[in-house]
Amino acid sequence: MILYILIALMFFIGLYGMIAKKNIIKIIIGMNIVGYASNLLFVLLGYKWDGIAPILTEDMSFAYFLEKAVDPLPQALVLTSIVIDLAFVAFLAALAIRLFEKYGTFDIDKIRRLKG
Amino acid sequence: MNHLITLTMAIYLGGAFLISLLWRENETVAGAAAISFVALSAITSVLLGIEVFTNGSILYFAGGWERPLGIALMLDPLSALFLIMTNVIALLVTIYSAVYMKKYTWTPYFYVLFLIMLAGMNGILISMDIFNIYVFLEVASVASFMLVAFGLRAEELEAAIKYTVMSFIATTMILFAIALIYGFTGTLNIARFMDASAGLTPVHLWFLAGLLLAGFALKAALVPFHSWLPDAHSMAPAPVSAVLSGMFVKVAGLYVIIRVTANIFTNLPQIRILLLLFGALSMVFGGLMAYGQKNIKRLYVYSTISQIGYCAVGLGIGGYLGSLGVLMHFVAQAFSKALLFLNIGAVEYVRGTVESDDLKGLNDTMPVTTLFGSTGMLGIAGVPPMGNFWSKLIIIIAAVKAGYTGIAVLCIVVAVITLGYFLKLQRTVYCNLTESPVKKEAPKTLLVPMGILAFMVFVSGVLLVPGIREHTLDKAVAVMENFSYVDITIGDNR
Amino acid sequence: MKKKGMSEIVQSVAKMVFPFIVLYGISLILYGHITPGGGFAGGVILTGGFVLLVLAFGTDYAFRILPVNVAKALDSIGALGFLAVALLGFTGGAFFYNFLPKGHIFHLWSSGTIIISNIMIGLKVVAALFIAIAVISKARLIRTKDGFQYKQSGERKR
């Protein structure tokens, strides 16, 4: 249980960075941290005590593998979500460069030409 | 025939990759290729729709793996309705953008992003697997961020970053909900989850429903979560606004919320009360905000929020009439919103501005555009022959029948407000005489898609005519009402 | 990053290490179905190699090894190839059907389309991330009297 609470804590740290911090870089960092929390949650949910990686090796019996291997599906999902997070980082970095060109700052509060 | 279900999405993806590989430099060829790919996909989806509406839902497993190994794809009447609407509107918008996007640089990349956004929307619609929905939601969203920022002006970039951050919060909530769903029930398939959710405690259900609903309400821009939408939708290029406002919020938000409330959390009826509340808030807030807008595009965007509110209210009321109202309102709304954004885009194309103070006497200078614009406005305002009138009427009747008299009154008041701000716009922008009217009409390529959409706005009410209704809307309502698709998704094996 | 890149020590170490990184990435891609790894892991490791080149020698040198037009083409080809594998599945009866013979377990040429998909995904990932990093690190903002002027260093066409 304590691990899940730590994950929730990390999730909220990241969300705080995204919502309350005003610097674009801090926002990107917050997004990354939220991503860590969700990825770790997925992997923890599939973990078995004393589990082994879901990869069969030649010197391993199939029954042992089935009994011991951790759930492979969350790992596959995490792979997808890691890559999506990376895509977000790359895109936001480019956006930040362009915003700096137009506004001369990374401060979200000063990037405010649109009304309400 | 069943294979076509993945083809609508695959055609878009293949088209996007091909354009970026072969015609990166050639704007004309890229535009022609994009139009033909979208046309191909639209034809496919119409064929699929006919198949689904006559012979019943299609169930398909990616990879040929039976459950639980493969990803279940499904086209039932509800998603078929959304699929046809998406692709038909997309076709018209793509034809329109072949001329409209000429003032932007690097238009081949516009088509690449546009096709990928459409692919994502199609992917959401055909999927029955909740993680798959998440992935394609990300595909569509990431493409739409780029499209909002496509013009690279300062305001567009600002809108894009707001949109991106809010959207990321939404998708993270959805991802957390998916993780918890998988952790507790060991499945990702929507139908199987619905089966398994019977064994969950109310706390668990509320937690999951809260996360999913907050995430998708952010996507649908229901009122407490709406802050990104006015900026993003008003700053995008007109064709993109038309697709975002006309279809994207409805596919990524409304459609999935329908699935969540009507098909996943069936034993949590309190969700509907929540939706009713959000819907009523959106309706009133959007209507009031639209009243004071000087920027016409922004006015339309607030009107989108208001009209999404109607859909949420209909969904909250539930029952046969409520569901019918939601679907009818969605159809009429999608056509008229796309029409209005294309229309204001044409005005911007000719006159270079969308501020209502700078535009006068459009009736004299651009008569055809004005005609189409008025059609769209009267459509949204709910003037009798148009589809929106019937849908609003159905929602109001449903509210009265279900005992929500206050909501019914609110619906009528907001309808009057809607008519009010459109009439105000008509008076200031269209009918205000200029001193020397010089006729300068928009190019024909812009007018033809608008004309078709205007025609659609006129005739969309036909879906309610007895005889047609039984074969189209009623079948989709049946999916929302009782979950007939469970039989084919769960029943046949395992 | 800087115009001339980093110091000579870094440059010569980078030159020595780069082939090994590439080799490791390729082996991860090819053996992805047998050992830990796969298209994504191998792809990002190859990207790491190119990042090293970009950091040590600057983007122009990296572009000489992998020109940006080639990278863009590879990006699209990887994506198209993966889609083609998916669509060729229709020959076996379903989207994404594994239509090739599965072979023997623990052999390199086994498990049907997985190995082709791995290669395609690897290509796609390395090309895409290389373009992203190169384009971002080439972006320059030049201070002018009223704000900033955006420029790509080393001006190339598209």
Next chain:
Amino acid sequence: MILNQWLLAALMLLMAAGCVIAITARSLTSSVVSMGTAGLILSILFLLLGAPDIAIVQVFVEIVALIVLLSIIRRETRADMTTSGLYGILTLAIFALLLMIFFIYGNDIVRPLGVPVITMGGEYLASSSRLLSAPNAVTSIVLDFRGYDTLGEATVIFVAVAGVVVLLRRRGRKDEKKGDE
């Protein structure tokens, strides 16, 4: 049992500390680097939790993200001088409340650690090597059983990179004046 809950908790606490520094530090460079630290600890955690595939991906994705972020920090913006003020305190209070709710109801929401329901996962483990003769179950899920998801994921990278290229072109509209040359 070498790998017990407390080892994992200690590593995660370290990671959370890295996250806190990353969010609160004034210097942007140090906050980016501590984010990188957290990411590398995450990859160790993945390795301990029996997920070598994503551990490899996580290390390198972290490096790529770090370099991208470091390369956009400019001389003018080394320090984050923005303040959150009352709004930030309010957000923190709401989050603390939510965390409390999670603390109370957490046991209802997640299963205890280490005893997952592997209904779908077990099928994948069994069929990966039998049907596909691929010993690595994760790869066979990513590229075959759920390859359709991966198509979407590949598209996300594709579109993100297309977006980076589009965002960093010279000008957006043809009628705007040219750049400096």
